[in-house]
Amino acid sequence: MIEGFAGFVAWLGASVVVLSDGRRGLALGAALSTLALAAIVLSDAGPVAAIAVGVGGLAAAARRLTVGVAGWGIMPPGSTPRFILCVAGGLLASWIALGVTSGHSSALRFAVITVAGLAGARVLSSDESSVLLTSVALLALAVAAASGLTEGEPAIWPYAVAAAIAAGVGWLPQSAPRAA
Amino acid sequence: MRPESAELLVLAAAALLFALVFAPAAAPRRTLLVQGGTGMVATAAIAVVPTFDLALLTIVGLGVMQAGIAGKRTLAVRLRAPVLAAAILALALVFLRVEGPDVLERFAAVGLVAGLAAAVGLFPYIHPFAPDEPVAASPIVWIAFVGPVLAAVVLSRAEGLLSVDAGQALAAMLIGLGVINMAWGSMGSWLTDDTAAAWRYSFLADWGLVLCGFGLTLSDGRRAALLMLFSIVVGRLPLYLVSREPRPERASSEGPINLVVAAVLAGSAPFVGFAARVLLLRGATQLFWPLALVLALGMLLWLPGSLRLGRSLGRPRGRLAFGVALAVAVNVAAGLYPLPLLAAAKL
Numbered sequence: 001m002i003e004g005f006a007g008f009v010a011w012l013g014a015s016v017v018v019l020s021d022g023r024r025g026l027a028l029g030a031a032l033s034t035l036a037l038a039a040i041v042l043s044d045a046g047p048v049a050a051i052a053v054g055v056g057g058l059a060a061a062a063r064r065l066t067v068g069v070a071g072w073g074i075m076p077p078g079s080t081p082r083f084i085l086c087v088a089g090g091l092l093a094s095w096i097a098l099g100v101t102s103g104h105s106s107a108l109r110f111a112v113i114t115v116a117g118l119a120g121a122r123v124l125s126s127d128e129s130s131v132l133l134t135s136v137a138l139l140a141l142a143v144a145a146a147s148g149l150t151e152g153e154p155a156i157w158p159y160a161v162a163a164a165i166a167a168g169v170g171w172l173p174q175s176a177p178r179a180a
Numbered sequence: 181m182r183p184e185s186a187e188l189l190v191l192a193a194a195a196l197l198f199a200l201v202f203a204p205a206a207a208p209r210r211t212l213l214v215q216g217g218t219g220m221v222a223t224a225a226i227a228v229v230p231t232f233d234l235a236l237l238t239i240v241g242l243g244v245m246q247a248g249i250a251g252k253r254t255l256a257v258r259l260r261a262p263v264l265a266a267a268i269l270a271l272a273l274v275f276l277r278v279e280g281p282d283v284l285e286r287f288a289a290v291g292l293v294a295g296l297a298a299a300v301g302l303f304p305y306i307h308p309f310a311p312d313e314p315v316a317a318s319p320i321v322w323i324a325f326v327g328p329v330l331a332a333v334v335l336s337r338a339e340g341l342l343s344v345d346a347g348q349a350l351a352a353m354l355i356g357l358g359v360i361n362m363a364w365g366s367m368g369s370w371l372t373d374d375t376a377a378a379w380r381y382s383f384l385a386d387w388g389l390v391l392c393g394f395g396l397t398l399s400d401g402r403r404a405a406l407l408m409l410f411s412i413v414v415g416r417l418p419l420y421l422v423s424r425e426p427r428p429e430r431a432s433s434e435g436p437i438n439l440v441v442a443a444v445l446a447g448s449a450p451f452v453g454f455a456a457r458v459l460l461l462r463g464a465t466q467l468f469w470p471l472a473l474v475l476a477l478g479m480l481l482w483l484p485g486s487l488r489l490g491r492s493l494g495r496p497r498g499r500l501a502f503g504v505a506l507a508v509a510v511n512v513a514a515g516l517y518p519l520p521l522l523a524a525a526k527l
Contacts, residue, residue, distance in 0.1 A: 101280040112274055120267025127256040140240050143270045145231040149277040153208055158233040165241050172255075173247045 010036035010111035015086035022073025023079035041077035056163025063170030068130030086144035137166035202503035251317030252310035269295035285325035285346035301328035354395030362388030369485030400463030407456035442490030
């Protein structure tokens with residue numbers, strides 16, 4: 001039950017990242033997805049992995065709260081295609097996770113597919129660095145969470161590396177393009 | 181780590197050393213060493229890490245680090261391709277790991293090929309290119325430095341994860357994409373206005389042969405792919421670096437050295453590209469002879485572009501002439517006697 005709710009929150013957070021242009025909206029989406037992924041990872045890979053995911057993602061969200069376009073910027077004019085993407089992506093991911101595939105954690109499958117898919121799509125649809133870097137952080141966490149789909153106990157390394165990427169990506173120097 | 185990946189890592193290190201010694205005189209060596217060394221470490225990490233997840237995270241990390249280097253393209257443009265590649269490969273990985281119908285594995289195969297193409301910068305995911313951007317910040321890093329190791333890692337890991345049926349689908353897609361990249365790259369190298377862009381397209385054409393080699397699923401195909409990757413890392417990349425040397429006169433030259441360089445780039449005998457092409461044609465003939473015909477016709481397209489690129493080197497002198505001679509000599513040696521290279525990769 002908790003895992004199912006966490007899967008929904010992961011989709012909601014990724015959707016907020018897709019639908020937001022402002023730093024508050026992006027931070028909220030990143031925080032929601034992070035908490036949901038951490039909750040799912042907790043049952044699959046244990047508390048250390050969950051803490052790593054949580055710390056990395058929340059650090060990314062906190063950094064995003066301070067840097068980027070001011071305001072919430074959720075669903076600005078012209079964002080209907082993005083909204084359709086979120087709904088269609090969620091439906092497709094839930095169909096794949098619940099109807100097509102099987103295994104030990106449908107919530108993990110749903111969360112990974114929806115977060116990786118929406119973060120990847122968001123990277124394609126924006127030129128704003130704060131949006132891109134937030135998507136990168138979420139994608140890293142989703143890739144790490146996917147290691148829970150392997151047989152046996154997943155190692156801690158993917159979670160630790162993903163947390164480092166998520167926490168560090170917000171500090172990337174955003175130099176302006178220049179002539180060589 | 182597979183011996184193939186280890187060998188490609190050594191070649192990438194050699195290319196980095198070449199860049200440090202023979203890069204344009206104006207380029208700051210310390211910056212080049214730091215950026216190249218970081219790229220080298222990340223490339224090694226892709227090959228060394230024990231799981232595919234960690235390799236994907238390394239790709240993301242490398243993409244982020246490269247996007248942080250000052251260059252002509254925006255952060256968004258530089259970050260987009262590696263992140264997209266990681267997202268596609270992650271979805272492919274999910275499809276490989278979950279239980280479900282067999283068709284999921286075929287989707288995973290599509291994801292593996294698409295993700296590899298996006299990471300390396302092959303058609304249809306060609307990275308935007310700014311001709312006068314520093315090499316460390318340009319897509320050449322992905323197509324000529326990181327890409328060879330990445331391809332070896334992704335495809336060798338795919339071998340162990342895919343079923344026979346999905347493996348055949350993967351091979352077919354690699355061959356199809358390879359032929360398209362051959363045609364697109366060689367035509368682009370010939371017809372584009374900008375010489376630097378022509379160099380970039382020539383890498384694309386070489387990668388077409390690499391993909392075909394990996395797709396042949398015969399030992400000859402794998403050998404051909406390795407030799408083509410050798411040709412990219414130790415032949416085309418060093419010559420591209422030399423071609424970037426600013427010269428007072430930009431007029432092209434048609435001296436003997438330009439013809440020799442053109443022959444290296446076109447994969448003529450006795451250079452390593454020729455050995456790769458012979459192996460590729462032999463493998464294609466064994467598998468399906470009309471494919472060998474298509475490949476042979478496609479290989480002819482290298483000639484006009486290579487002559488153009490050879491001329492673009494002008495008349496290298498001093499240090500640069502030595503660099504060109506070194507690249508040519510290494511390619512001749514590997515072309516005449518490729519067995520040590522293949523044996524080191526256990527092929």
